[in-house]
Amino acid sequence: MKRIGLLLVAATLVGAAPPERVDLIIRGGTIYTGSDAPFVGDVAVSGDRIRAVGARLPFAATRVVEARGLIVAPGFIDPHTHLGERLLGEDAQARLIPGFLMQGVTTAFIGNDGRGDPNIAATLASARTRPVGINYAAYVGFGDVRSAVVGKADRAPTSDELTRMRAMVASAMCQGALGLSTGLFYAPQSFAAQSEVVALAREAGTRGGVYDSHIRDESSYSIGLAAAVDEAIAVGREAGLPAHIAHIKALGVDVHGQAPTIIARIEAARAKGQRVTADQYPWSASGTTLAAALVPRWAHDGGRDALVKRFDDAAVAERLRSDMALNLRRRGGAESLLITEGAYRGQRLSDVATKLALDPLAAAMAVIRTGDPNVASFNQTEEDIAALMRRPWVMTGSDASDSHPRAYGSFARKYDEYVRKRKVLSLRDFIERSSALAADTFRLKDRGRLRPGAFADVVVFDPTAFAARATYAEPALLAAGVRTVLVNGVLAVADGKLTGAAAGRGLAQTPPAGSCP
Template sequence: MRRLAPALAVALLASCTTPPHGAADAPFDLLIRGGTVYPGGAAPFRGDIAIRGDRIVAIGPGVAGSAARTIDARGMIVSPGFIDPHTHMTGWLTDPDPKRRLVEPFLAQGVTTAVVGNDGGGPVEIAALLDGAGERPVGINFAAFTGFGTIRAAVIGDARRAPTADELSRETAVVRRAMCEGALGISTGLFYAPQSFSEKPEVVALARTAGEMGGIYDTHLRDESDYTVGLGVAVDETIAIAREAGIPVHISHIKALGVNVHGMAPAIIDKVEAARAAGLAVTASQYPWEASGTSMVASLVPLWALDGGRQAMLARLEDPAQQERVRVGMAENLGRRGGAGTLLIAEGRWKGSRLSHVAAAMHTDPISAAIAVIRTGDVGVVSFNMAEADIAAFMRQPWVVTGSDASGGHPRVFGSFARKYAVYVRERQVLSLRDFIDRSTAVTADILGIADRGRLKVGHFADVAVFDPATFAARATYEEPERTAVGMRVVIVNGRVALEGGALTGTAAGRALRHRPPPGRCPDQSR
């Protein structure tokens, strides 16, 4: 690793190691010595990081002073703790089991902060979720979106129609309250019913409310393929929502899903670049896998058949007058996905089997097999549907950050950050090490508006990851998705060691992170 020029090193040392509040007058609690430090958003250097309490108090080449404990990081990479902007980990964070609440799959990858409530599934009662961390300690920091799907289902139900004026007013009131309780913004999953029954004006109204409260709009696009409006039109809609609502927009798990849209990444990148050039804050996250994760119903059943909810869908499957139309739509959607061999069932009786295998075992065709599975429940599936050229094209963009979309049955829970480093940095060199770290830390913190995290900087919270550049990698696979990553040596959360030598310490030092709206926007901002 190249050293900084002497003059620059002296300047950096002078600016970074002068601790605030008399920090040099007493020993440090922790001192991380001799690692190659990637501070997040700045050039790397070889040096040290000193921590007192939950904050970084000194950083730079050759920090002077003693510490209660020193960690030898020679030969290691030292970075800010990674920030995951899109997860489905609420169940882990609220689990009665204290060990599960440590969120080992994330700590083993250096993830110290995660966002929940994505895809429109965020809670309405944000305060209850965030307050829970005080009652049941967690291993990582977390923030939350309120969800359009949750809100729409509560106000309108499963009906395929626009809201009345009164219903829209009630929806926006829920968004306003959630923002006052600490939500980062509002998330949508416009691909999923009943959110998919909405039109743009409804979404704009709710997004505008979140924007007025200083929040952001996080979205699973209405179409990542060519199911309905098509990928390009869905991106256009998202950009229009951001413009009309006056809100930053973050596209979740950006991709070109399915054989019909492979190769579209450059055209989508051009659309985003044009919007950014026009002054809109448009960003995206991405997970480094060629397979997505969703449900059997969402991947195969046509939208019109979901009007009214699950029971209405099941009735259509039993009705001879409608069943054939449903089957035709399912066959078209299976073709989009690439065929029965591309759907791996992630839960239930057929867990670990491809739909093609299930059909063979049932001595029937894939659509009949899928319907039989759906009748028992809406199982999760892993869907192999992306092209590597599109994955790499999106990954190279400076406005695309790392995310996992962590959900059960998919290796992205246990391996997304580790895989991105091992495969796309070390092996394929799609990204530089600095780009990987910056877009897993500082850039993500800036997008989400998370203060004092995502950078190794004096005064910032001490969320730190120390990993071996030669061995940090994912072990999770599609066949064995729950294998923890390797190569992460030490992880520090809010100044406390949460993982050491690749093993949990049992420390639950995570915190709930609340967004604070601008002054005067909430009746009581003492929270």
């Protein structure tokens, strides 16, 4: 009888169907799907998609990634970067965007601050001939559109020019743009009236886009922080599209402590049904150029050559110095501006002034004459940063740009500093606001969550080691703690090291039916 029983078991096993085979399984990690409470389980991947997510998945796999004790999450999505030159450039290594991959960032947006090429089709198609390490989507930039039609002058567009600008935005949207981005703080965009912005934003909204804005004033430079937030909300309302405030902050001594006021304004609009969101980077220093930080907007009329000539114009010398002095005070003084590139890299403006035997304003003009270096501007308080970070409509962003550690460490720093150490956010909140919130806000289909059928953009990181290594002195150090990254199902990071795979894609938005020719 015992022999017969064994034969029956053997026959059953022989007749049983073999387990389904998948390309890769991430086994035994603590899974945060982007929507659900965490659980220990597996993620199975076939091709570029997630096949299944669950506990003890019954699949055989060509490759197994052991994730016991690690966090498994959707690949992070960065809604505000300045990576266009790298992603579209000739340098294949730079196109991998290693600083992002080593933080688990698998998708980034470009064309922010109004600096987005209207030729969206070419921007997105570039990934097919110049492979990239991460996915990217693109905005059409108000600044690029306005400069192409109106130029650098401080004037309103003519009726014909406005029509041409609207047509450029509409065309870009039909090519797959995310929406319209603006940088109303920067000349020549700062010369535009709100009505002009609304006219162009309406073209984006008609075609399913978002209005993304570096608002006109994050401080007290012109209309003030509160009024600039109101303007962004008004543009979204009047143009009929979601409004997104880029790198939200209270910048400078005049507006420190105003985060609660800004939060109240945004949440009042949201309570009325308007879609308003924001992104934020977890650093107390912003990044800009020395001229943008100190030189008043009126002095930028006509572009850089005209600006430099004004430095020697006796007729405007007193006004120029007076306005620059006000801006320096807003920024917290010469000690608060750290030059991060060029001949004076690593020096505060106060140090440069001492070296040149000039007062800080004269020193700034001397530096700007030879270029316009990036600066780290220490201008925010931790209280404001934390207050904004806690809001459920604020997602993680980097504003990634050269010479600032935010390009290499924003997501890692937010986890290490504000989840682990300061307990401002829970781990689940951090993950969802770094992935699903952005995917939902910007209509990224099948991204931002770990679920069957979604694209396999996945990060696996060590919760005891995930941290930024980049600093203001050394801004290009890769983050620590990421063990595995998948981009469209391809291993971009394995065993904590870059594989060199370039599996990213240009992500085109699909306009609503009937909104494009």
